[in-house]
Structure formats: structure tokens, C-alpha cells
Amino acid sequence: MAWDFSTExxxxxxxxxxxxxxxxxxxxxxxxxxELDQKGLDRLYAPLQQQVKERGLWAAxxxxxxxxxxxxxxxxxxxxxxxxxxxxxxxxxxxxxxDSGNSEIxxxxxxxxxxxxxxxxLLAGDLKSAFSMTEPHTAGSDPTQLQTxxxxxxxxxxxxxxxxxxxxxxxxxxxxxxxxxxxxxxxxQRATMFIVPSxxxxxxxxxxxxxxxxxxxxxxxLGGHAVILYEDVRVPAANRLGGEGExxxxxxxxxxxxxxxxxxxxxxxxxxxxxxxxxxxTYRFSHGKxxxxxxxxxxxxxxxxxxxxxxxxxTLHAAWVMDTQGSAAARRxxxxxxxxxxxVLHDVIDxxxxxxxxxxxSTDLPLEAMYRYSRAWRLYDxxxxxxxxxxxxxxLHGYAPPADEVPSEHLPTRRAAARExxxxxxxxxxxxx
Ligand SMILES: Cc1cc2nc3c(=O)[nH]c(=O)nc-3n(C[C@H](O)[C@H](O)[C@H](O)COP(=O)(O)OP(=O)(O)OC[C@H]3O[C@@H](n4cnc5c(N)ncnc54)[C@H](O)[C@@H]3O)c2cc1C
Numbered sequence: 183m184a185w186d187f188s189t190e191x192x193x194x195x196x197x198x199x200x201x202x203x204x205x206x207x208x209x210x211x212x213x214x215x216x217e218l219d220q221k222g223l224d225r226l227y228a229p230l231q232q233q234v235k236e237r238g239l240w241a242a243x244x245x246x247x248x249x250x251x252x253x254x255x256x257x258x259x260x261x262x263x264x265x266x267x268x269x270x271x272x273x274x275x276x277x278x279x280x281d282s283g284n285s286e287i288x289x290x291x292x293x294x295x296x297x298x299x300x301x302x303x304l305l306a307g308d309l310k311s312a313f314s315m316t317e318p319h320t321a322g323s324d325p326t327q328l329q330t331x332x333x334x335x336x337x338x339x340x341x342x343x344x345x346x347x348x349x350x351x352x353x354x355x356x357x358x359x360x361x362x363x364x365x366x367x368x369x370x371q372r373a374t375m376f377i378v379p380s381x382x383x384x385x386x387x388x389x390x391x392x393x394x395x396x397x398x399x400x401x402x403x404l405g406g407h408a409v410i411l412y413e414d415v416r417v418p419a420a421n422r423l424g425g426e427g428e429x430x431x432x433x434x435x436x437x438x439x440x441x442x443x444x445x446x447x448x449x450x451x452x453x454x455x456x457x458x459x460x461x462x463x464t465y466r467f468s469h470g471k472x473x474x475x476x477x478x479x480x481x482x483x484x485x486x487x488x489x490x491x492x493x494x495x496x497t498l499h500a501a502w503v504m505d506t507q508g509s510a511a512a513r514r515x516x517x518x519x520x521x522x523x524x525x526v527l528h529d530v531i532d533x534x535x536x537x538x539x540x541x542x543x544s545t546d547l548p549l550e551a552m553y554r555y556s557r558a559w560r561l562y563d564x565x566x567x568x569x570x571x572x573x574x575x576x577x578l579h580g581y582a583p584p585a586d587e588v589p590s591e592h593l594p595t596r597r598a599a600a601r602e603x604x605x606x607x608x609x610x611x612x613x614x615x
Contacts, residue, residue: 193257199237200264207233208271212548215270220353220403230274231307241276241285241305243439248289248305255439255501259446263494266450269555273404276307280349282443283436284311284358287375291424291432300356300377312354314345314378314410315433322347323568325360325430326369330412332361332376339363339376339422341384341415347562351408352387352401354380359412360433363426373429377421384415394554438509441516441563445497445523448559449490451552452530456486458549459534466537473537482533489526497523514576517569524559524566531556 189197207230218226234240243258244250253261265271272278281304288301303309316322320329330343341361351357356379363374378385390406392399400406424432460483463474473479500515535542535549542549560566584590601608 189260193260196237196239197260197264200239200261203233204264204267204271208268208274211270212268223404227274231276234275239275241282243277243282243443244285244289244305248285248301250305255442255504256498258439259442259498259501262443262446263450263453266447267454269405272447276305277443279440279444280313281311283440284313286439287358287423287432287436288377290435291375291428293420295420296377296423309355310350310353312348312351312357312408314348314351314357315360316347317344318346318409319344323565326372328360328362328373330359330361331365332359332363332374334363334419335416337419338416339419341376341378341412341417343412344410345412346391346409347407348410349407350404351380351410352390352406353404356380357385357410358423360429361412367427370430371427374426375423375429375432376417377423378412378415378417382415382417384413386411386413394557395551435509437563438504438512438516441520442497442501442504444559444563445493445500445519448523448527448556449494449497451556452486452490452493452527455531455534455549455552456490458547459483459486459530459537462534462537479537482537486530486533490530493519493523493526514573517564517572517576520564521560521566521569521573524556527559528553528556 211226215223231240238251239261240250241248242251242253242261245252251257261275262272262277265275265277272282276282285301285304288297288304292301300309300311304311315325315328317329320327328343330341330345332339332341339361341359343361345351345359348354348357356377359376359378360373361376362372364372380387388409388411389399390396390401390403390408393407396405423429460474463479463483464472466473469476474483496515497519500512500519503512503515531549531552535553538547538549541547544550564572588595
């Protein structure tokens with residue numbers, strides 16, 4: 183029977199190297215990020231990315247023939263837990279969103295020419311990309327409502343529409359745009375993906391939307407969320423990804439593994455916040471004892487440890503299901519971890535912030551930033567409510583109404599049935615009495 187929670191020693195050694203590298207080389211970057219423009223950042227990253235490549239850990243999410251490691255979701259999950267400790271680490275390992283997801287799309291659905299022109303340079307770190315699906319005026323949580331249109335015109339498609347929250351859109355060399363090709367088709371067969379180079383006439387990158395994560399208006403920097411107006415953007419049919427109407431099918435294949443990586447990165451963040459919570463508990467003195475001797479703080483520590491452990495096992499289990507049974511089999515597990523993981527992360531950061539008092543609220547510690555970032559995790563890649571709804575629906579498929587609407591566990595009904603079943607014995611026992 184195979185039911186094994188251990189990590190093979192060779193891979194554990196790689197994780198060890200990553201832990202040290204991320205802590206010593208990447209964490210310091212967090213403190214000077216604000217002083218650098220995109221060019222400065224690229225210069226700072228270059229030698230770090232080189233070290234990762236030399237270690238054979240670059241773009242590990244892809245198969246070896248594409249220069250990746252073919253790790254599978256379980257190993258990738260463990261890796262993302264380490265990288266998640268810093269928002270700057272994935273970029274050093276060539277697996278930052280949205281480039282990693284976009285490279286998966288190109289690997290999955292790209293033609294040989296599309297792979298040569300976009301995928302290989304993306305993997306080499308020579309190009310940057312964005313995924314442009316959400317629109318300001320339609321519900322992103324129900325993308326069957328998309329309004330951006332792509333109309334066939336001879337050998338081209340002409341794309342028209344407005345998108346927003348296209349992460350990294352303002353620094354991207356190309357955008358993967360989801361647009362409706364057949365508004366009359368069935369809901370999930372209306373949209374198609376297109377590769378749109380950012381310098382195509384009609385692509386207007388208007389601004390990066392300031393957010394809780396980056397409250398100051400800035401433009402053209404890693405992590406910005408672009409508003410993009412597509413005005414009669416003409417792209418050759420050769421830039422279509424997959425067939426017409428396959429946009430949702432392709433995006434699901436991208437999102438499933440992506441959610442496992444997100445959840446493991448959140449656990450990396452939660453682990454860091456948890457360490458801060460515990461450290462503070464050891465020395466801050468209040469009402470006659472250190473905080474760690476107060477029962478409420480002990481409860482926070484114990485609850486956080488239990489919740490992190492639960493989320494971690496749930497996520498690794500989802501990764502294992504994907505590796506062993508495929509994406510479709512992991513659908514429910516992935517929805518479970520998406521909303522549960524986001525909640526755990528939020529709560530652990532909240533407790534860590536609380537235990538630090540005013541210091542936790544200040545920008546002298548990374549907790550307030552973690553707290554702001556973590557809020558988005560309950561929204562993107564499907565809001566909590568949609569994942570809960572999906573889980574509940576899948577669970578309810580396994581249930582049917584009981585006969586005559588009497589609950590299956592109704593004790594008087596069961597007792598009557600049991601009396602009938604054991605009638606002989608019951609009679610004999612009663613007679614002996
Ligand atoms: C930081 C960040 C990065 C992002 N990056 C990208 C990107 O790179 N590319 C891209 O295309 N998009 C991106 N997005 C957009 C993201 O995918 C959408 O915000 C998300 O899909 C939700 O869509 P919406 O904002 O339109 O909210 P809406 O769809 O309007 O939903 C609003 C709220 O309605 C409620 N709701 C919706 N449906 C249900 C339901 N069935 N039951 C109960 N309640 C419901 C939920 O509470 C939900 O939060 C990003 C968003 C954020 C915050």
C-alpha cells in the first residue's frame with residue numbers, strides 16, 4: 183500500500199538549497215524594491231536567475247523537452263512553498279505568474295511556430311507576458327459573459343474590447359487575450375485565446391490600477407495590473423491558440439495546476455507570518471508574563487499550526503491526485519484548497535499582526551503588506567463563493583432525496599425496520615425473559 187508522506191532525499195536537498203537561496207538572496211530584495219525601476223530590477227535579477235539555471239531549477243513547471251524539469255505537481259507544490267515565502271522569489275526561478283501559466287498554455291495549445299516565437303523566448307526570460315481575460319463591465323467570476331469580440335476577417339482576426347487587471351500587462355511583450363468568437367455558441371464554447379504582441383496597433387495600455395497591494399499610482403512595473411483597450415486590433419489567424427471556442431477548455435487546464443502553486447505559495451507566506459507570531463510570543467512582556475504564556479496567544483499558535491497543517495496536507499493531496507489521476511479528478515480538491523487556503527493564510531497573518539500590536543500595523547514589519555496582499559487571494563482565480571458553490575454542487579451530485587422525504591437516519595423508521603429484521607431473535611429473547 184502506497185501512502186507515503188516523505189520527500190525523496192535528492193529532492194529534499196534541492197529544497198534545502200532553495201530555502202537558503204531564497205532567504206539569503208531574495209528576502210533582502212524586498213527591502214529595496216521600491217527604490218528600483220523595472221530596468222534596475224531586471225539587472226538585480228539577472229545573476230540570481232543565472233544561479234537558478236545553473237542549478238537546473240529554472241522554469242521547473244514545464245517538461246524537460248521545453249527546458250523544464252517535468253517535476254509533476256507534488257514536487258512543484260513543495261517548491262512553491264519555499265518560493266512563496268517572498269513575492270520576489272518566483273521571478274528568480276522563471277515560474278512567476280502569469281508567465282508560468284502562459285507558458286503552460288503555449289506548451290499545451292501552441293503550434294510549433296508559436297512555440298518558437300513566444301514560448302522559447304518566454305522561458306529564456308527574453309520576453310514577458312500577461313493574461314488578459316477580465317473585463318471591468320462583466321463579472322470576472324462568470325467569464326461566459328465576456329464581451330470582448332474577435333471577428334474573423336480574411337486571414338486575420340480583429341479584436342475589440344476593454345480588459346482590466348491584466349497583471350504585468352504594462353511590461354508585457356505579448357498578451358494572451360480571451361475574446362468571444364461565436365456569441366451564439368454554448369456558453370463555454372464562445373471564447374478563443376489569441377496571442378497579441380503588445381506593440382500591435384490598437385493595443386492601448388492605459389494605466390496600471392493602484393490596489394491594496396500597490397496603493398500608489400505607478401506604471402510599467404512588475405506586478406502592475408493593466409487596463410487595456412483593444413481597438414480594432416488585427417492579428418493573423420496564426421496567432422489563435424487552439425481551435426475556435428477552445429478558450430475555456432485551455433484556461434481550465436492552466437488554472438488547475440496554477441491553483442495548487444498559489445496555495446503552496448500562500449503556505450510559504452503563512453509559515454513566515456507564523457514564525458513572526460511565535461517569535462513575538464517569546465519576548466513581549468505584558469500583565470506579568472510573556473505573551474506566549476497568555477492562553478489566547480497559545481490558542482492562536484495552536485490554531486494556526488493546525489490550520490497550516492490541514493491546508494498543507496489538503497494541497498499536497500490535491501497535487502498527488504493530479505499527478506496520479508489527472509486534472510479532472512482533482513477538480514473538487516482544488517476548489518477546496520483554493521478557498522480554504524486563502525482563509526487560513528488570512529487568519530494566520532491577522533493573528534501575527536495582532537500579536538505585534540502597533541508594530542504589526544506599521545510598515546516597519548512586512549506583516550501589513552502580507553495582510554494587504556492576502557486579501558486578493560480570496561478574489562482571483564475564482565472568488566471564494568464560486569469555489570464553495572462548485573464544491574457543494576459536486577458533493578450534492580452524490581446525494582439523492584430519500585424515499586417519501588423521510589431522512590435516511592430517521593430513528594423510528596430505522597427501529598421499525600430493525601425490529602422486522604431481527605424479529606425472530608427479539609421474540610426469542612423476550613420469551614426467555
Ligand atoms: C491581484 C489580482 C490580479 C489579477 N490578475 C488577473 C490577470 O492577470 N488576468 C485577468 O484576466 N484577471 C485578473 N484578475 C481578475 C480576477 O480574475 C477577477 O477579479 C475575479 O475573477 C473576480 O471577478 P470580478 O472582479 O469581476 O468580480 P465579480 O465577478 O464582479 O464578483 C464580485 C463578487 O461577487 C460575488 N460572487 C460572484 N459569483 C458568485 C456566486 N456564484 N455566488 C456567490 N457570490 C458570488 C463574490 O463575492 C465576488 O467576489 C486579477 C484580480 C486581482 C485582484
